[in-house]
Amino acid sequence: MIRRATSEIKIIGINFFIISSAFTVALIVLSAIAGELLHFYPVSFEVMFPFFVTIAVGEWGKTRADSNFDIIAAQSSSLFHWVLLRYVITFGISSLFAVFCMVISSAFRYELPLWELLVIYFPPAFFLSSLCALFGIYYTGEHIATLTCGIVWLIVLLIRSLLRISGVEYIYLFIRYADEQNPVWIWNKIVITVIGIFLWGVIYLKCKRTDAL
Amino acid sequence: MRKMIAIIHYEYKMQFKKLATWGVFLVVTVFTLLDNYPSASNLARLEFLNEPAYFVYRTMSLNGFVLMFGLMFLLAERFPLDNKTGMKLLLMSHALQKKQYILGKLLGGFLYTFSILCIFLAFNTAVYFVVAPFPIPLLECTVPLVKAIIVSAFPVSLFVSLCSVALPGMIDIRLFYLFAAILFGINAAYVGSANAAPFYMITSGDLTRFIWVNPKWSFNDTESILANGAFLMGSGLVFGGLLFLRHRFWRSE
Numbered sequence: 001m002i003r004r005a006t007s008e009i010k011i012i013g014i015n016f017f018i019i020s021s022a023f024t025v026a027l028i029v030l031s032a033i034a035g036e037l038l039h040f041y042p043v044s045f046e047v048m049f050p051f052f053v054t055i056a057v058g059e060w061g062k063t064r065a066d067s068n069f070d071i072i073a074a075q076s077s078s079l080f081h082w083v084l085l086r087y088v089i090t091f092g093i094s095s096l097f098a099v100f101c102m103v104i105s106s107a108f109r110y111e112l113p114l115w116e117l118l119v120i121y122f123p124p125a126f127f128l129s130s131l132c133a134l135f136g137i138y139y140t141g142e143h144i145a146t147l148t149c150g151i152v153w154l155i156v157l158l159i160r161s162l163l164r165i166s167g168v169e170y171i172y173l174f175i176r177y178a179d180e181q182n183p184v185w186i187w188n189k190i191v192i193t194v195i196g197i198f199l200w201g202v203i204y205l206k207c208k209r210t211d212a213l
Numbered sequence: 214m215r216k217m218i219a220i221i222h223y224e225y226k227m228q229f230k231k232l233a234t235w236g237v238f239l240v241v242t243v244f245t246l247l248d249n250y251p252s253a254s255n256l257a258r259l260e261f262l263n264e265p266a267y268f269v270y271r272t273m274s275l276n277g278f279v280l281m282f283g284l285m286f287l288l289a290e291r292f293p294l295d296n297k298t299g300m301k302l303l304l305m306s307h308a309l310q311k312k313q314y315i316l317g318k319l320l321g322g323f324l325y326t327f328s329i330l331c332i333f334l335a336f337n338t339a340v341y342f343v344v345a346p347f348p349i350p351l352l353e354c355t356v357p358l359v360k361a362i363i364v365s366a367f368p369v370s371l372f373v374s375l376c377s378v379a380l381p382g383m384i385d386i387r388l389f390y391l392f393a394a395i396l397f398g399i400n401a402a403y404v405g406s407a408n409a410a411p412f413y414m415i416t417s418g419d420l421t422r423f424i425w426v427n428p429k430w431s432f433n434d435t436e437s438i439l440a441n442g443a444f445l446m447g448s449g450l451v452f453g454g455l456l457f458l459r460h461r462f463w464r465s466e
Contacts, residue, residue, distance in 0.1 A: 015388075019385065022388075023391060048395065048398060051398070055387055055394070143287075143290055146390065147283060151240060151279060151282065154401055158279070158401050
């Protein structure tokens with residue numbers, strides 16, 4: 001398993017680490033210089049970092065768009081394990097950058113405890129990246145998964161006024177960004193995580209079907 | 214010149230025929246019609262939706278913004294794809310000049326973006342004109358549409374297409390996506406007001422005030438309109454121009 005993980009990290013390449021580091025450093029600098037007017041934590045860890053993780057999963061952790069997909073699908077005993085491993089590595093490493101950014105930026109501006117930052121970050125990142133992994137297993141075109149998730153991300157950002165409709169607050173992806181005081185935000189995060197797990201159920205079924213062919 | 218026109222023609226035709234283009238177009242059109250369709254509930258929700266100029270303004274600033282984001286992804290792979298498939302090496306082996314190749318790609322991308330945006334605006338305005346439950350003179354729809362195409366669609370297409378085609382030719386495409394996501398994210402977070410909008414607004418900058426202005430707000434800040442126009446057209450041209458300065462981009466001539 002460790003050998004496979006090491007080989008996946010080699011495939012991902014050095015650019016992933018350079019860009020992730022640059023993005024993390026940029027956010028840390030922003031946390032130091034941004035004034036009180038900016039809701040730094042929701043903007044950074046609920047909106048921006050989850051989309052960065054989505055880009056990472058869609059671009060560096062690509063599955064069907066990988067030129068070797070047919071060989072991997074034909075020779076691996078379980079396609080799902082390969083998809084999951086690739087996802088876990090890209091999601092895991094970029095999330096480590098996110099946690100590092102949270103810890104360092106908390107030194108500059110302590111507004112929220114670390115556990116709360118993790119709860120703000122994880123569900124949207126998990127949902128968007130899982131959606132990207134789902135599109136990645138369906139579409140052969142490069143960048144299509146990132147494009148689709150990008151449009152979802154942008155539309156969700158634009159429709160925050162829908163929070164006036166009762167019930168939307170439970171499924172709105174960026175609840176702390178749109179309405180920081182909303183009392184149901186923990187429930188919202190649970191619902192989004194559950195939807196993310198459901199997406200993995202769909203990925204599992206799709207992989208099973210491909211394995212059976 | 215003929216070679217450059219051939220590249221423009223190829224770029225335009227190939228992008229236009231791409232299924233993903235029409236997929237993005239369809240998704241954004243559905244989003245536009247859900248948001249702006251002149252139904253009783255939308256007319257009650259949006260105070261000025263009975264004005265065709267407001268409809269065009271909203272379609273351009275809010276929904277055109279999502280369309281541009283989608284097209285940005287599709288345009289960004291033009292140079293990286295040529296590198297990956299070996300097409301660039303093939304082109305370099307012919308008597309094709311660097312400026313012909315770059316200009317062909319950039320202008321092809323621009324014409325494609327501009328056409329899709331114009332079709333998008335015209336289609337949605339036509340739907341609005343046909344289904345609106347009140348009579349609208351044709352001119353009331355046509356004038357803001359033409360204004361939107363000239364003052365907003367043109368500079369926005371120039372900015373999006375030139376940046377999206379040129380920058381991934383110089384930097385990692387993923388880094389470009391990240392920069393674009395940050396800029397579009399900041400734009401999405403902006404809420405309109407009576408004051409001048411920041412110059413870096415893409416589709417909701419002060420240029421769109423030529424299409425429609427909230428009657429409750431008096432606006433005559435020419436500087437911010439110029440700043441918005443200069444940002445869109447200037448940065449598009451600068452980023453497009455940077456490729457010409459990059460020596461490693463093409464074989465030595």
